[in-house]
Amino acid sequence: MGRYIARRLLATVLVLLLVTLISFSIMHMVPGDPAVVMAGVGASADQVQRIREQFGLGAPFLVRLGHWYAGLLRGDLGQSILLGRSVAQAIGERLPATLSLASLAFVLTAGLGIALGTVAAIRPNTWVDHAVMSLAVVGVSVPGFWLGLILIILFSVVVDWLPAGGYVPLAQGAGAWFRALVLPAASLALLQVGLLARITRSTVAETLQEDYVRTARAKGLSTWVVVGRHAFGNATIPVMTVLGISTSLLLSGSVVVETVFSIPGLGRLMATAILARDYPVIQGGLLVTALLFVVINLAVDVLYAWLDPRIRYE
Amino acid sequence: MSDAPTLPRPAAGSRGGRRGLRALAGHRTLLVGVVLCAGIAAAAGLADLIHVQAPGRMRMRDAFAAPGRLYPFGADNLGRDVYSRVVHGARVSLGIGLATVGVAGIAGTGLGCVAGYFRRWDEPVMRAMDALMAFPAILLAVAITAALGPSAVNAVIALAAVYCPRTARIVRASVLVAREMEYVQAVRAIGAGQTRVLLGHVLPNCSTPLLVQLTFVFAYAVLAEAALSFLGMGPPPPTPTWGNVIAEGRDYLREAPWICLFPGIAISVTVLGLNLLGDGLRDLLDPRLSVEGA
Secondary structure, eight states, rough: OOOHHHHHHHHHHHHHHHHHHHHHHHGGGGSSSHHHHHOTTOOOHHHHHHHHHTTTSSSSHHHHHHHHHHHHTTTTTOOSSSSBBBHHHHHHHHHHHHHHHHHHHHHHHHHHHHHHHHHHSSSSHHHHHHHHHHHHHHHTTTTTTHHHHHHHHIIIISSSOOOOSOOOOOOGGGGHHHHHHHHHHHHHHHHHHHHHHHHHHHHHHHHHHHHHHHHHTTTTOOOHIIIIOOOOOOOHHHHHHHHHHHHHHHHHHHHHHHHHHTTHHHHHHHHHHHHOOOOOHHHHHHEEEEEHHHHHHHHHHHHHHHHHHHHOOO | OOOTTTTEEEEEEHHHHHHHHHHHHHHHHHHHHHHHHHHHHHHHTTTTOOSOOOOOOOOOOGTOOOOOHHHTTOOOSSSSSSHHHHHHHHHHHHHHHHHHHHHHHHHHHHHHHHHHHHHHHHHHHHHHHHHHHHHHHHHHHHHHHHHSSSSHHHHHHHHHHHHHHHHHHHHHHHHHHHHHHHHHHHHHHHHHHHHHIIIIIIIGGGGGHHHHHHHHHHHHHHHHHHHHHHTTTSSSSSSOOOOHHHHHGGGGGGTHHHHHHHHHHHHHHHHHHHHHHHHHHHHOOOOGGGGGGO
């Protein structure tokens, strides 16, 4: 197990090296002089020069690359041009909102997806089964930000039940937190539920055909005990795979959904930074999200190996 | 398979029948996909013929007009016809999607072939692809367009960079299988050069998974382009795209929900059509690929 984790860690470090390099290169893809672009329209030559010096844009490429890595080792992602604080600080302030949103969306996805999938497996060809199959197809076809807008029209305009946007930190009350986040979380989760339910359905349906399930039923156990105690175990690995992918997609989707619901998270930080050409924030945000992605993938891989010994000895 | 009679609603017995149904459903999927895609493509191609008025034409008097005879999908805040803008938006979205498929397809196939066929290049190429795939797709595309500047061409570059690794991975996997085939060994034994073996004998055997994958890339690209445009990173405003029409309508959800509603339906129908087409093609061309797993 230790050996497996070590091998995965090594591969991760390699990917991280490339990821940091790509994040760094983004600023250098700007056509023309990045200092002029960053200073904005109508900036004086002095202002451009100040930006060039402040961000070391005059230095040769390798020197700047060295600075970037030296900064990363100290946890320093540079200074934001607009926000008047360090990029790391700006991201730190915004991360709780994004993680709140992603966690709630994850809970909704996992809960609904596994429940619907299990019911569909036990009762094939019922309306639940058909709903699961259609939800899976529709889920990959509808844009999340649009679904968010439709939910706002339905739940904040047509019936005034939920706020159309904004964010309340968990510390200020779980009820208000939930009310603010349930629509954005739902617009992320609804896209993932179908996929998860479909995988759950097919694996649970498959294990229901196994001999040991027949034995369990022959002992006189009820359907739900059989499913809970005997069929779920085998469904864990495929369900985990999809949950890992879903988590990545939830994080990815939150970039746009946060903008729709005006949630002060990492995604909205990036969206505003992009429109304002605040490149250090773009670089930092890109790197931190990729880091989250890589950590999630690593965690999923390690969980696999823990759950299924065959993987450790591949 | 009637050896499991104690199961709740046994799937047994009806198995053969269900397989037949599934085969039929596979073709029905393909059929629905083809119809939806053809419909949207026709709308894009014939935009100038089937629109009600020029997509940029404003008539302030009719601002926020509800969907009706004059404005099938309603009018926006500037009195422009939403239907005409959606129809013309199809052109932009499909154009960007198709261009992305082209660029990502060519680059991905090239990289996948090199990685799969020449052992020496496998590690460096595939690790670079892994690194690109470590970023959230939308975010990387947004960051690249942010650096290059918002335009249709830059959106294609960004989306191609995002979706080329997925294509490369699929091609590499098929090349790895094909290169060990006996007929490839035979061609090599006859004395064919590397290029000839690769292009003439290995690559044609990767075309099925590649075709299926590119259909899905098309679907992802349409979705991602909509998100880019929504964030203001697509082709700039006077050009109607589905994403920027939704972005403009966002401020008028209360007065005129139809501005957001219809372009979103257009995106969903297009992506649904492409997904069904991809699923159908996969079932039809290579049943082995339809094994579930993400």
